[in-house]
Amino acid sequence: MRSVVKAAGTGDQHWLVIIPAGVPNTLIENVQANRDLTREGQSLGVIVPEEDRMPVAALCATSWKSAKECISLQGHFVGTACGHHGPYTPDVLFWSTILFFSTFFMSAFFKQFKTSRYFPTKVRSMISDFAVFLTIVIMVLLDYAIGVPSQKLKVPSKFQPTRDDRGWLINPIGRNPWWTVLAASIPALLCTILIFMDQQITAVIINRKEHKLLKGCGYHLDLLMVAVMLAVCSIMGLPWFVAATVLSISHVNSLKLESESSAPGEQPRFLGIREQRLTGLVIFLLMGCSVFMTGALQFIPMPVLYGVFLYMGVSSLKGIQFFDRLKLFGMPAKHQPDFIYLRHVP
Template structure:
């Protein structure tokens, strides 16, 4: 309910109260109940989304600039959009979701996050215009401050027309006796040293709004991460994390009410009725607009259909991923059918449009996960699937429908708190977007880069090129959204699919499979690590060796220590050199001499000493029995040749560098000693 109220409050400000929080709650309840009962994938949760909010703001500004009725024109667009959605369902257009890849999904999701952050900060800054700071304070003249309402000395034509329409007799109005609200309604002016542009200066309101705004963001983030805290049992931590936003809003409302500072509040009616008195629950599609608007609205309806289709199907693709192990069908066509029908109903009733909300849907799916019971201490539970049912979604929207009768409570919610929730939703959603992870790689040295799975298989320059293309599309989306051509904004969203297809000419299929795969980063990394472990176990079985699993990071130091060089540095150096020189003169063939290679890690001095003594003994044995080995040169040559061939074969198969653990001491004896032992 928190996001619905937040979007409703922002939509109310954007449309001057024509569609606000009470309409959002009623519309969400009605649409959600129908979707939960009739859709093909009831795990998806409907809600207001950033792109739809942008489209509503663009449409309202267009109607205001050209003097058209917003609700009537919106009803025509909604009916055309519903019709076009039915056409998409009938023509099997939902099969086009196969072209929606990570490139399109992340660019779209990034735009939504940026819209959330930008809108929240913009609303907070605008509070400074309504509740300005008095920059000319003089503490010695506080008793002389005054602000009163007076008749405009030079009223404009719009003000005169306003007085005539409402039969306001200017001469009979007691201007100085009017309060702030009455003065604004009668188009009076404020005069005095304590007056701002929109009325008297109100102390502490702007400062308190800023405190509420950032406190909401900080508290929401803290409670959301409380699941990983060390305090309280696991169940309690999970509940606090799941209801982080609700707990934050409730806490801020209580603090604001206790202090009593007149911060701006959510505008809701005292009873169940539309927010504005000049509208009802049914909207005439023509109304005061010209008759031909019912025909030409098919053009913006086409753009709105693209937006609804992309928003709905991108979320549906995320929910229907294989990693969720869903057993029942997807139902893309049926979902779009229900959304289209309810969109037409909401348009006629003057309610907001609702489509699949990505963040809410993912949270809903995560809350329905099935995991195995842990039998051993410390054993991680295994993911078994999702509880696929309709009951939870149905109850969510039934309870939301009951909340429309709680308007006496909703009016205490400060607007800065809703702005803070909006900022938190945008900032927290950036955390799981791979696009922003790749953006951070531009300023990061290679040795400090995280172990992303795509960096194992794709050159860094290609990853940067892919990121630059995606960033260019995002910037272009934002420029169009803020320009006078903002009405064609949905067309650019659709163009993302075609831009992604053009990348096939600049990247190989293998590179795109790692950069543009819908599978999450963590999932792909687990699969690859599992494959590597399986390959290592197969190699170990073939070689008859035992693989010792190691935890933590360790350095592989395969350096070979030459005992001759090391011994020459000790006090036995002269004896060692004489033995080594004498033996080398007797036989020039290196294959007949002892080759002792020790790969040691943290070996003790005693171990090295024992190996050195063993080497001296072997040297003498080799010299004494050289006569024995000479009658059988062919046999010894064959034995050495076989050993070399085996070593070459192992190197060719890539097994020569395998490690069995942090310590792997091995001694290689000469073929002559092997023959003697035989």
């Protein structure tokens, strides 16, 4: 027989009022009305005294972490100090904001560490190359040490479809009538145009001449592989994917070659891109292996991931001609770089 579990907070403790399922609702409401616990005018929930507990209710005291236990017992929370998902925990928003901005600024600091004066060149280069990874590790350890229950990355514990009523393969039509196939052709055409533009625009940005690529591009082959994989994802009910612009630009920036020696005060010269397939292969192999790393991934706070996304978006703006042109509006003419489009206006 299931019980209704009600939660109430008092100071540093979290009280659970366990009311058997057979108790009438009117009796429960009467107990709540007469035994409501208040603190500074704020309703915290219901506490039933010793003489009223049996057989109406049973009372137990536990820590704030027992909110998960309350949810697992099919319970719900009452009182203005308790939200829909459980008792409110102080400082979560403030700590999440600190994690978010700390991740962004620390990633940028480590990325620029290559030009600092500390440590040997190899060490500085290593810190710069693994800036985001080091930042995530530091932020996860810091979040664990502080102990504020920030929102964590939700990952499934088993390698299976998220819904129990479906398998790995999906019937494209299902229970829909036959005419939905014809009706779906209109949004399918719009999605085709969107996917084509997103894929090809990303490919054009990556293969522009400023990157000094030596190997040829494969626009048609890339588009063919995307089409085949989208068909497979549709049959299996998986999300669609195309070339990610921000991730692709970040990948290219991480493979840049620069001159090792330069005059004092002079920036290193850009020499080209390390054109190889190894990093892409390792990236997707690690993505596939991530399904076996759920035990570690569930400790990553969501604000840390948001900070990484912000850093990737901001860092990808570097070298974009449109963004460089926008910065010229607030730059005096004597400080403007020697861009070709400033000397020769078409």
